[in-house]
Amino acid sequence: MASVNLRGIVKRFDRTEVVHGIDLDIADGEFVVLVGPSGCGKSTTLRMIAGLEDLTAGEICIGDRVVDRLEPKDRNIAMVFQNYAIYPHMTVHKNIAFGLRMARLPKPEEDRRVREAAEILGLVDLLDRRPSQLSGGQRQRVAIGRAMVRNPAVFLFDEPLSNLDAQLRAQMRLEIKKLHQTLGTTVVYVTHDQVEAMTLADRIVVMRDGRIEQIGAPTELYRRPVSMFVARFIGSPSMNMIPGAVAEGSGAVALDGIGTLSGLGELSRASAGRRIFLGVRPDDLRVATEAGGGALSLEARVGVIEPLGPETLVYAEVGGRELVAKADGRISLRRGDVVRLVADADELHVFDAETEAVLPR
Amino acid sequence: MSFGFDPRRDPRKILIWTLLALGGIVMIMPFAFMISTSLKGRGEVYDLRLVPLAPTLENYAYLFRETKFVRWFLNSFSIAAVSTISVLFFDSLAGYVLCKYRFKGRQIVFVAILSTLMIPTEMLVIPWYVMSKNMGWLDTYWGIMFPGMITGFGVFLMKQFFETVPDALIDAARIDGLSEFRIFWEVALPLVTPALSALAIFTFLGSWTAFLWPLIVTNSSSNYTVPVGLASFSGEFSTEWNMIMTGAAVATIPTLIVFILLQKYIIRGVILSGVKG
Amino acid sequence: MRAWYHARTVGQKQAVWAWIFLALPLFFFIAIRLFPTGYTTYVSLTDWNLLRPKNFIGAANYLRLWNDPVFWQVFWNTFKYLLIGMPISLVLSFLVAYYLDQMRFLQGTIRALYFIPFLTTAAAMAWVWRWFYQPVPIGIFNLILVDLGFSQQPFLRSTSQALGSILAPAIWAGLGFQVVIFLAGLRAIPETYYEAARIDGVGRWTILREITLPLLRPTILFLVVVSSIAFLRIFDKVYNMTVDGKGGPLNATRPLVLNIYQLAFTDYRMGYAAAQTMVLFLVLLAVTVIQLRALRTK
Numbered sequence: 001m002a003s004v005n006l007r008g009i010v011k012r013f014d015r016t017e018v019v020h021g022i023d024l025d026i027a028d029g030e031f032v033v034l035v036g037p038s039g040c041g042k043s044t045t046l047r048m049i050a051g052l053e054d055l056t057a058g059e060i061c062i063g064d065r066v067v068d069r070l071e072p073k074d075r076n077i078a079m080v081f082q083n084y085a086i087y088p089h090m091t092v093h094k095n096i097a098f099g100l101r102m103a104r105l106p107k108p109e110e111d112r113r114v115r116e117a118a119e120i121l122g123l124v125d126l127l128d129r130r131p132s133q134l135s136g137g138q139r140q141r142v143a144i145g146r147a148m149v150r151n152p153a154v155f156l157f158d159e160p161l162s163n164l165d166a167q168l169r170a171q172m173r174l175e176i177k178k179l180h181q182t183l184g185t186t187v188v189y190v191t192h193d194q195v196e197a198m199t200l201a202d203r204i205v206v207m208r209d210g211r212i213e214q215i216g217a218p219t220e221l222y223r224r225p226v227s228m229f230v231a232r233f234i235g236s237p238s239m240n241m242i243p244g245a246v247a248e249g250s251g252a253v254a255l256d257g258i259g260t261l262s263g264l265g266e267l268s269r270a271s272a273g274r275r276i277f278l279g280v281r282p283d284d285l286r287v288a289t290e291a292g293g294g295a296l297s298l299e300a301r302v303g304v305i306e307p308l309g310p311e312t313l314v315y316a317e318v319g320g321r322e323l324v325a326k327a328d329g330r331i332s333l334r335r336g337d338v339v340r341l342v343a344d345a346d347e348l349h350v351f352d353a354e355t356e357a358v359l360p361r
Numbered sequence: 362m363s364f365g366f367d368p369r370r371d372p373r374k375i376l377i378w379t380l381l382a383l384g385g386i387v388m389i390m391p392f393a394f395m396i397s398t399s400l401k402g403r404g405e406v407y408d409l410r411l412v413p414l415a416p417t418l419e420n421y422a423y424l425f426r427e428t429k430f431v432r433w434f435l436n437s438f439s440i441a442a443v444s445t446i447s448v449l450f451f452d453s454l455a456g457y458v459l460c461k462y463r464f465k466g467r468q469i470v471f472v473a474i475l476s477t478l479m480i481p482t483e484m485l486v487i488p489w490y491v492m493s494k495n496m497g498w499l500d501t502y503w504g505i506m507f508p509g510m511i512t513g514f515g516v517f518l519m520k521q522f523f524e525t526v527p528d529a530l531i532d533a534a535r536i537d538g539l540s541e542f543r544i545f546w547e548v549a550l551p552l553v554t555p556a557l558s559a560l561a562i563f564t565f566l567g568s569w570t571a572f573l574w575p576l577i578v579t580n581s582s583s584n585y586t587v588p589v590g591l592a593s594f595s596g597e598f599s600t601e602w603n604m605i606m607t608g609a610a611v612a613t614i615p616t617l618i619v620f621i622l623l624q625k626y627i628i629r630g631v632i633l634s635g636v637k638g
Numbered sequence: 639m640r641a642w643y644h645a646r647t648v649g650q651k652q653a654v655w656a657w658i659f660l661a662l663p664l665f666f667f668i669a670i671r672l673f674p675t676g677y678t679t680y681v682s683l684t685d686w687n688l689l690r691p692k693n694f695i696g697a698a699n700y701l702r703l704w705n706d707p708v709f710w711q712v713f714w715n716t717f718k719y720l721l722i723g724m725p726i727s728l729v730l731s732f733l734v735a736y737y738l739d740q741m742r743f744l745q746g747t748i749r750a751l752y753f754i755p756f757l758t759t760a761a762a763m764a765w766v767w768r769w770f771y772q773p774v775p776i777g778i779f780n781l782i783l784v785d786l787g788f789s790q791q792p793f794l795r796s797t798s799q800a801l802g803s804i805l806a807p808a809i810w811a812g813l814g815f816q817v818v819i820f821l822a823g824l825r826a827i828p829e830t831y832y833e834a835a836r837i838d839g840v841g842r843w844t845i846l847r848e849i850t851l852p853l854l855r856p857t858i859l860f861l862v863v864v865s866s867i868a869f870l871r872i873f874d875k876v877y878n879m880t881v882d883g884k885g886g887p888l889n890a891t892r893p894l895v896l897n898i899y900q901l902a903f904t905d906y907r908m909g910y911a912a913a914q915t916m917v918l919f920l921v922l923l924a925v926t927v928i929q930l931r932a933l934r935t936k
Contacts, residue, residue, distance in 0.1 A: 052532050054649035069647055073538030085529035089551045099537035146537075377737050382744070384734065385751030388810065391766045392754070394778065398769075407775045455663040464653035470660060477671040481871060481922055483895050484915040487681060487902055488674030511666045541655040570759045572874040573895070577903055588761035592878055595765050602769050602776060609762035616757045624750060627757070631815065632822040 002063025002076065002153035002186060003028045004049065009058035011044050011210075018044055020210045021058070026203075031180050031187045035197040036207035036233070042190045043158055045207075049188060050079050050156050063153055073102070078147035079156040082163060084139040086131050086146065092118075093127040096145045103150075117145040120179070137168045144179070155180075157189040161196065173199055194234050198222070206230050228356040231279050231349060237313065240285065240323045241277045243353065248272050251361070253350065257319030263295045263345050265361040275353035284347035285325035287314055287333070288340045295345035298323075302337040316341060392613070399607040406603045420607040430611055432583055433590035440506045440586065441568035447510045448564045449557055455511070456519025457545050461531060471520075477513040486577055493578055500580040509568060515560050518634055522556035523549060559630025562623065566616065587612045682912035689906070699913035709914065711889055712897040718801055719808070719893060720869040727809045727816060727865055728858070734813070735820030736850075749821065753814035760811060764878035767807040768794065771879075794879060797890040804879050804891050808872060816861050823857030824850070863929040867922055871895055894918050 004026040011019040019041040026032045034042040047053040049060060051072035060067055067075045078099075086095045093114060100110045118124045121141040131139055140160060147155060157176070161169045177200055180187055191197055197204050198218045206213040206221065206229070214221060214230045225231035231239045244255035252262040253276060261278070280296065288297075300316035300323065307313075310329045315322055316339060325341050333339065350359045393411055400416040401408075408414070424430050459471050489508055490499075498504035526549050534544045550557070575586045582593065591612050595605045620627060646654065682699055684692040703709045738748060755763065771793040774780045780790045793803045827850065835845050851858075873895040877883040884900070885892025892900075894914060902911035 047532075050532075050536060051648050052535060054647045069645065071538075071648055071651070072532075072536045077536070079533070079536050081529040081533060083527055083529050085527065085533040087530065087533075087548060102538035146533075374741070378741050378743065381734065381738055381741065381748055385748045388751050388813070389754055391763065391770070391807075391810075392758075394770075395766045409778055409781060451663050451666075454659050458656045458659045462652055462656040463649075464656045467656070470664060473672065474663075474667055477667055479923060479926060480671060480675050481867075481915075481919060483871065483873075483898060484678050484919045485671065485674045487908055487912055487915070488677040489670075490903070491677075492674070508670055511663050511670075513667070513671070516663065541652065542659075545659075566757060570761075572761050572877070573899065576877075577899070588759050588874070591759075591765070592761050592883070595878070596882070602772075605765050605769065609759075609765050612759045612762040616759065617754065620750075620754060620757050628749070628753065628818055631818050 003061075004154055004186060004188065005061040006045070006049070007059045007061075009045065009048060009060065010056045011041070011048060011053065012056040017056075018210050019048075022210075022212055024205060024212065024215070026186060026188065029184050029186055031177075031189065031200060031202045032205060033189045033191060033197040033201035033203075034205045034207055035191055035194060036213075038192055039209075040207040041210040042192075042207045046079075046156055046158055046188060046190045049154070050077055051075050073099075076153040077156055078150045078152035078154075079158065080140075080143045080147050080160045082159040084131075084136075084143045084163075086139055086142050088131050090130075091127065092123060092129050092131070092134070092142050095131070095142055096123075096127075096149055099146060099150050113149040113151075114145075117148045120148070120182075121145050121175075136164050137172060140164065140172060141175075144176070148179075148183075153186065155185050155187045155189075157187065157191075159191055160189075162191070162193070169196075176200065194236070198234065204234075206233060224358075225279075225349065226358050228277060228279070228351045231351070231358075235281055235283070237282050237324050237326075239279045239281050239349070241279050241351075242321060242323070244276055244278055246272050246274045246276055253278060255319070257321065258298060261296060264348060264350060265345065267350060267359050267361060276359065277351045277353055279349035279351060280323075280343050280347060282313065282324040282326045284343050285323065286342045287316075287325050287327040287331060288342050294342040296341070296343040296348060298341045300339055300341050302333050302335055302339060305333055305335065314339075392617070395606045395609050395613070398603050399610040401603050403601070403603060420603055421611075424604065424607050424611065428594060428608075429582055429585070429590060430587075430594075430608065433585050433587045434611065436502070436505075436584065437569055437587040440502060441565045443502075444506045444509045444568045445561055445564045448512055448515050449561055451511045452515030452560065453519045453550060453553070453557065454545065455516045456521075457523050457549055459516070460520045460523035461526075461528070461549070474513050474516050478517065482508070482573065486574060489574070490577055499578060500584050502584070504578045505575050505584075505586065506568070508574060509564075509571075512564070514634075515564070518560060519553065519556060522553045526552050555629070556633065558626050559633050562619075562627055562630050563634065566619075569616065678912050678915055681908055682916050684909045686908045687906050688908060692909070695909070699910050702910065703913055703917070708889060709897070712885075712892050712894050713917070715801065715885075715890070715892055716870055716872075716894045719805060719872050720866055722802070723805050723809055723869045724862065724865050727812055728861060730809070731813050731816035731861075732820055735817045735824060736846075738817070739821055739824045749814075749817065752817045755811045756814040758811070760874035761878050763807055763811060764875045767803075767875075768879045771803055795887060797887050800880070800887060800891045804872075804875055807879075808869070808875055812865060812868060816865065819857060819861055820854075823854050827853045859929055859932055863925060866925050870918070870921060870925070873899070 006022050006024040009019055009022040010017065022045060034045060036042050044053060048055055049062075051067065051070060055068055062075055062077065087098065090098065096114045096117060097110050100113060114127070115124075118127055121144060123138070123141055123145060126134065126138060131142070134142065143160070160176075161172055164172060173196060189200060201218055203215060204218055204221050205215050208229055214226045216224075221230060221234050225234065228241065232241075242255050242258065244253050244258075246252075246267060247254040247260050249262065251264040251266055252260055253264065254260045255278060286294070298318045300318045302314060302316050303322065304315040305312060306315075307329065312327045312329050312331055312333075314325045314327050314333060316325065318341065323341060327333075350361065351357065352359055394409075397411050397413055398406065399420055400418070401413045402415060402417050402419060405413060405415065455474070459467060485508070493499045493504045498507065530548055531544055534548045539547065570588060571586070572588045575589045576592070579585050579589055582590070585593065591608045594608050598604045643651065643654070681692070683694060683696060685695045685698070686692040734752060738745060741748075769776065770778050772780070773790055774784055779793065783790060792799060794800050831849050831853070832845065835849060840848070872893050876885050876891050876893055876896050880886050880891055883896070885896045895918065898911050898914050898918070901907045901914065
């Protein structure tokens with residue numbers, strides 16, 4: 001097991017720079033998820049850790065050892081790929097054992113490790129099959145098994161679940177989490193799916209255009225996003241954004257077409273008139289039938305209602321703008337009903353419209 | 362495309378099918394006459410019936426005993442086998458590198474190899490002849506086969522086919538700790554066997570039937586390949602048609618057998634390389 | 639060396655391997671293909687005859703070629719092979735493929751019958767056909783003609799019939815390849831086009847003209863080029879079907895490649911032969927470039 005440290009990682013392909021200097025310290029045994037939209041540099045970063053891609057600048061340490069010039073096999077890592085990347089012309093057993101054979105492990109030890117991995121992953125009966133005879137989920141287990149038997153210091157996952165259907169994805173997600181809890185190995189996991197990131201990670205690294213946007217525990221990212229990008233990327237449905245401007249007086253904003261709102265606390269770095277967005281998560285927006293309560297309280301007309309079972313998504317119109325609120329599943333509303341959307345002050349986020357950064361309060 | 366006629370009931374369709382089948386039979390008539398005549402004695406040659414009255418293997422016995430056909434056959438076979446192995450190995454290795462590696466100069470190398478496809482053999486035989494003369498390769502096996510040891514067509518074909526091997530497999534093999542050569546040999550190559558078999562068949566047949574260059578480079582009759590030997594033999598025996606047909610049959614029958622055995626692969630290979638190449 | 643290698647990054651190591659793997663093929667292509675191309679070009683500007691040292695004579699070979707009636711006859715013969723052989727073989731093979739595609743019964747077997755001649759040794763088949771063309775009582779064609787009450791034909795012995803007599807086995811041998819490629823092209827056309835056309839009540843000829851042929855355009859272009867190149871390079875058959883491989887009678891069947899062969903390896907006029915290979919190269923290049931253009935304008 002080992003820590004992973006990235007210092008000023010830069011990657012350039014020909015003339016385009018895709019990763020612009022990343023610093024990241026991953027502790028021993030930590031499960032870190034790199035998340036972001038496609039093209040944000042997360043996979044490239046992972047491939048640089050693996051040694052499949054050269055660094056243009058910077059330094060990577062795995063377990064306090066600089067690995068920049070080491071070949072992948074010497075970095076003490078294992079990797080699971082998006083398309084499984086299991087060898088189609090070898091049996092499951094051979095696929096799992098292949099890396100060990102390359103490392104010239106004694107045969108009994110090789111068999112013991114393959115057996116052990118197969119038992120953990122439920123592949124014992126499939127060891128003599130060929131990949132073409134396996135389902136997508138089974139193939140992904142083989143790929144994980146192949147990574148496991150190497151006893152690596154670090155596991156690297158490159159979007160391992162995105163080829164699976166929704167149900168299987170949820171199941172495999174759980175298995176990967178259990179595996180991490182059992183083995184306690186450091187994991188670096190890349191995905192574009194924020195649900196995967198939230199459920200799996202000890203810490204999430206949100207990336208955008210080759211830069212780190214924010215690092216933090218899942219709840220921290222959810223509760224205190226540092227930018228509109230993170231706020232919208234984490235959480236589903238996305239955070240509501242209401243445009244407005246900073247108003248005169250302490251902690252007051254004027255929302256376009258809605259009115260002035262106060263009691264937000266000191267907006268330290270913003271002078272009056274500055275354009276802002278007020279963000280509020282659908283989960284934090286309560287649907288009430290009468291006035292009162294929170295710092296934000298808006299009269300809204302119900303548009304579309306999406307019942308999801310335990311909860312109901314309510315799309316309601318306020319001042320010509322549609323907001324989403326998550327209400328209790330037992331609520332009974334109809335299109336055209338007038339309701340109040342209420343939120344507390346500490347559940348409101350104020351972002352600078354120009355820099356998109358959160359305004360500290 | 363089918364128009365939904367019942368072939369058993371549509372007279373037009375029966376007519377067309379019959380014409381096509383007759384055409385097919387006409388296509389193989391030369392082989393039938395060739396083989397039939399090779400089984401006829403000297404007296405029966407002018408009788409053009411297809412089934413010989415008194416079939417005999419005399420011609421073959423004479424051919425194998427008194428001429429150098431066996432030697433030519435072995436020459437052709439060895440040359441075709443060595444060329445094929447070399448082409449399979451080097452063409453697939455070069456195709457793999459050009460497909461899967463990113464390095465400075467890759468594009469230039471690829472264009473250079475591609476451009477050799479435009480140069481006809483006929484334009485190169487004079488320099489090859491001079492080269493062989495200077496190096497002492499005239500009238501040797503090596504002299505016959507050196508121009509065909511690596512082919513631009515094969516490199517191009519294999520490069521196209523390696524596109525179907527996912528890059529992630531190669532990455533996974535690197536993490537598993539394979540050397541670069543073993544990644545090619547144990548991971549990538551087994552996944553393009555259809556292309557390899559097509560390339561093998563073409564190379565072997567191309568070498569087996571090659572005429573112009575072996576005609577130029579060989580000198581003594583014991584170094585002839587089958588086609589060159591056949592040409593010289595037939596020139597000598599110019600009136601003994603049963604012997605000439607026996608020689609032609611010996612040159613042709615192996616490819617007919619190969620075709621019957623590997624028909625599926627050969628036709629698939631023709632289509633693959635026709636569409637891709 | 640080892641230390642140097644270990645100090646490289648992973649990407650640099652891969653580049654090292656790429657060049658190691660490419661070294662031999664690259665050397666081969668340069669030494670056996672590219673360098674000789676330049677060498678031929680140079681030889682074409684000399685009066686070299688293998689015996690005495692080369693003298694640079696500029697474009698003299700090309701001037702001689704321009705004024706050489708044999709060259710022009712040979713050049714014209716080569717185009718006759720192309721201009722007669724290519725269209726006939728394409729039309730025939732398309733007809734066979736088009737109708738065979740609609741048949742299910744024994745389709746593979748019939749296709750195989752057409753394909754077999756493509757695989758066989760051209761030199762061997764040339765002799766079989768040469769035999770067919772012999773006068774009575776040897777040659778089957780003349781026997782049939784006489785049986786049917788016609789007069790014998792000279793075939794290979796006539797300046798007017800010999801070229802066609804050599805073209806016949808050339809078309810015969812190449813037909814199967816074209817049938818196979820046409821069949822593959824026809825099958826690649828999605829059935830839904832035909833179904834839609836049938837629902838619209840479009841006639842068979844209109845379907846052929848408006849759907850099948852346009853969609854088959856890449857296949858047709860490919861075959862036009864491949865068969866053009868094959869006819870322009872015709873050699874084996876002429877060599878084996880004419881007396882002493884001379885392309886007679888009276889050069890009536892001699893194609894460019896045979897002329898080059900005779901000049902270079904019988905007369906050892908290397909410079910003049912090289913100049914003619916340059917002409918062949920330019921003609922082949924033109925055919926290929928025209929095809930690439932035609933594909934691009936699509």
